[in-house]
Ligand code: GLN
């Protein structure tokens with residue numbers, strides 16, 4: 001049986017690529033050095049696959065920045081503003097980064113240079129960045145303009161193919177990977193042109209066919225063409241585009257393996273099965289409930305590559321079970337059944353062996369990219385009737401141990417989850433009523449001003465946290481340092497004249513990690529990095545077991561902060577959905593259950609904060625929208641449990657305790673009713689860059705509760721003027737009753753410096769004062 005993978009993590013086990021890129025960008029190392037590191041990584045990754053017994057090696061899964069950007073440069077889709085000079089790797093970097101480096105809020109507000117932000121005024125702003133389907137990976141959106149002309153431009157693909165052939169000595173073992181023409185066009189955006197995207201398909205296919213031709217001349221037999229949009233709900237014209245595209249590519253002298261992943265094919269099944277290509281890769285995990293139909297409908301004389309090892313998660317595969325699932329496919333396809341992970345391994349960390357500090361029991365339940373290669377091989381041998389019984393037995397043992405493990409399963413948590421039905425999810429009193437009590441109690445002016453939570457994380461703060469973690473700073477000293485910091489930001493807020501204060505989150509490195517570290521059921525790796533975009537990586541925590549809260553997590557900080565001021569101090573928590581969304585989640589129970597366990601832990605925290613005298617509590621749900629399933633038909637169910645987890649977190653408080661939530665980097669049109677059901681007393685959102693356009697969804701819906709539309713773009717070092725902010729708030733006030741408007745920045749300020757933050761917030765407070773005179 002042929003074994004292969006769709007792609008390997010490119011960043012390197014020790015993030016070598018990240019460091020090489022950043023050194024190069026800073027001018028600290030040469031282009032030559034960057035090439036050497038990159039080449040070494042490619043060779044290492046191919047060698048790892050060879051050693052693991054993979055039959056086909058992917059090429060062009062490597063990228064200096066992003067695989068979609070690879071396609072853009074290969075196809076000559078270079079935005080006009082970068083076309084003046086001949087193409088070089090630096091041009092690609094400029095397409096991705098503009099000329100200036102961007103922020104580092106990797107989680108959420110991904111810190112990219114958005115063309116609508118201040119960068120738009122610069123001649124060479126970076127391309128927009130979007131999430132790759134429902135992953136946390138971001139790609140550079142291809143830009144099509146009036147003069148876009150598809151033409152092979154970047155020849156790196158062919159050079160890397162040569163490099164791989166030199167390594168293996170055999171071209172037929174090399175499988176170049178391309179983003180498919182239809183997916184590429186679908187993800188591209190028109191820029192100052194009205195040419196319908198699909199009109200460009202024939203010209204685009206012309207170049208794809210030249211590329212395939214050239215690969216064939218290099219001796220290549222198989223090319224993997226990724227068309228993940230086949231798992232989306234497609235309109236007729238896009239379905240037709242698939243037929244046209246692959247009809248036209250039948251002429252080319254290579255075999256095409258069409259790859260889909262992340263979901264079922266839904267009603268694109270028939271279309272996909274009839275496309276004139278040599279084979280299909282199908283995600284047997286996320287597409288599990290259509291796997292039978294795929295096996296039944298895919299033509300028996302073609303190749304079917306099945307992904308039954310999870311490319312999106314870090315759990316060991318149950319190989320015995322997987323082998324059983326593959327049997328019908330083996331019977332039908334024989335040698336034409338291929339085996340691979342479900343999708344590219346880009347989305348998992350590189351090597352579990354590096355994790356020397358992980359609990360050995362937990363470690364025994366995990367598999368990272370390298371370990372997944374071994375799983376593929378074991379599985380292929382098992383299905384081929386050459387099973388390595390001993391290895392399979394060890395795997396079975398791990399799977400059984402996990403199912404019974406008390407590390408994973410906590411009877412107390414499960415007992416509590418079983419009582420969920422008895423907890424009311426509604427607040428005791430409806431917003432329209434309870435707001436009266438809140439208004440009477442807080443006595444805030446019109447247009448109350450506040451911030452989203454974090455304040456600039458200075459060098460000193462980061463250093464203190466690091467030293468504490470490494471045991472170089474005692475707990476007493478650490479607490480004193482953080483309290484001093486909190487005290488200082490309170491003084492600053494007093495000077496600035498804000499109405500509702502925050503403690504500034506100096507004790508938090510990351511809004512998910514901070515809570516995960518204090519919850520049972522969460523584990524952290526040392527090297528479990530996953531690329532988020534360019535050189536940026538995240539290290540998602542692992543939710544391995546039933547989640548509970550051994551003790552209060554934020555109360556002492558908030559209590560201290562409140563003791564330092566008469567102003568209202570907002571408590572600050574990360575919501576359950578966001579905790580889930582930015583972690584690797586266990587796969588042995590529904591996400592809904594895991595989410596509810598986190599929500600219960602947060603519910604206790606909320607009640608503890610309230611008991612400690614904190615009267616406003618903000619629960620951030622930055623990732624609520626990101627969690628939306630790829631298929632529209634699954635949205636309602638997701639939104640139901642996501643919203644309910646928020647209500648479970650918050651419903652226990654008194655009427656006069658005010659619940660805030662914050663969501664950034666979000667569009668609300670299609671989820672506004674769900675957001676309204678969350679019933680937060682106040683929601684703060686990111687609106688400044690859209691000139692309040694994002695507010696329309698709230699206005700059209702008649703959103704009933706209070707809103708703080710962001711009036712200042714925290715991604716930019718620019719200091720907004722009073723007038724700019726007055727204008728924005730006035731815009732909001734045209735459509736939203738002023739009694740329900742708050743004034744705040746778009747998001748937290750941790751990536752900013754004080755030199756911008758203090759004047760910007762002062763202007764914001766002045767803007768609120770101007771407005772109070774007008775209303
Ligand atoms: N409270 C968090 C902060 O201010 C919110 C961050 C976010 O929404 N991403 O940093």
Ligand code: ZN
Nearest residue numbers: 663664747748
């Ligand atoms: Zn935010």
